[in-house]
Amino acid sequence: QVHLQESGPGLVTPSETLSLTCTVSGGSIRGYHWTWIRQPAGKGLEWIGRIYTSGNTNYNPSLKGRVTMAVDTSKNQFYLKLNSVTAADAAIYFCARDPGGSSQYYFDHWGRGTLVTVSS
Amino acid sequence: SSELTQPPSVSVSPRQTARITCSGDVLPKQYAYWYQRKPGQAPVLVMSKDSERPPGIPERFSGSSSGTTVTLTIRGVQPEDEADYHCQSTDSSGSYVVFGGGTKLTVL
Numbered sequence: 001q002v003h004l005q006e007s008g009p010g011l012v013t014p015s016e017t018l019s020l021t022c023t024v025s026g027g028s029i030r031g032y033h034w035t036w037i038r039q040p041a042g043k044g045l046e047w048i049g050r051i052y053t054s055g056n057t058n059y060n061p062s063l064k065g066r067v068t069m070a071v072d073t074s075k076n077q078f079y080l081k082l083n084s085v086t087a088a089d090a091a092i093y094f095c096a097r098d099p100g101g102s103s104q105y106y107f108d109h110w111g112r113g114t115l116v117t118v119s120s
Numbered sequence: 121s122s123e124l125t126q127p128p129s130v131s132v133s134p135r136q137t138a139r140i141t142c143s144g145d146v147l148p149k150q151y152a153y154w155y156q157r158k159p160g161q162a163p164v165l166v167m168s169k170d171s172e173r174p175p176g177i178p179e180r181f182s183g184s185s186s187g188t189t190v191t192l193t194i195r196g197v198q199p200e201d202e203a204d205y206h207c208q209s210t211d212s213s214g215s216y217v218v219f220g221g222g223t224k225l226t227v228l
Contacts, residue, residue, distance in 0.1 A: 004162075045155075045206050047217035060216055094163070103214025106153040108174070110162040 002027040004095050004111035011117050012089075018082040018116060022095030025076065029053055033098035034071065034078045035107060038091035046091075050098050050105070051078055090118045124207055124220035131226040138194040140223045142207030145188055150210045152190040154183065157222075158203045166205075167192055194225075202227040 008020035036048040049059035051069040096107035124144040154167035167183040207220040
């Protein structure tokens with residue numbers, strides 16, 4: 001059974017960079033898209049973007065310019081960096097596997113999520 | 121528009137039928153997916169491609185689509201079905217993901 005685990009600082013200073021890692025176990029990271037999704041308190045889910053194991057990325061247009069994703073297949077990990085954070089970026093951040101194709105997106109395995117607070 | 125609209129809440133008594141809707145202009149063109157999220161737990165995919173139930177999901181969960189609305193139906197609701205349910209699709213060009221605002225299902 002594929003298992004995903006998010007990790008990273010729970011507190012980020014405004015204007016700084018949020019950095020998270022997702023570790024995949026129970027299966028290979030190769031051959032799938034890997035996704036970051038977030039949920040601000042009291043709001044719905046928001047797709048941040050995804051990365052294929054080749055390194056190809058798709059980002060949410062509303063966050064483009066602030067988001068960078070990377071993948072390390074040797075470590076079975078993928079990463080999220082979101083720069084210039086504000087209070088609006090405070091959320092629970094989830095990583096997930098996306099088995100969809102080039103224009104089909106869905107998420108069949110998720111991590112439990114990690115809470116990120118933005119505060120000085 | 122690629123927005124998806126869900127009712128904020130749905131309440132149902134145990135063993136009754138719950139119907140959670142998701143509406144959006146993109147839905148006649150793109151599949152919808154449904155996720156169940158309980159506090160502190162990883163979300164679970166409970167419905168795929170409008171009406172395909174993933175392995176391991178109880179048969180009481182079903183999905184349907186009609187025009188710009190998709191519906192997740194839970195027949196014979198159990199207390200453990202109390203959760204937030206989120207619909208998800210893709211924009212009309214297949215470039216990015218859109219989610220509904222989520223529906224809190226309360227089992228009375």
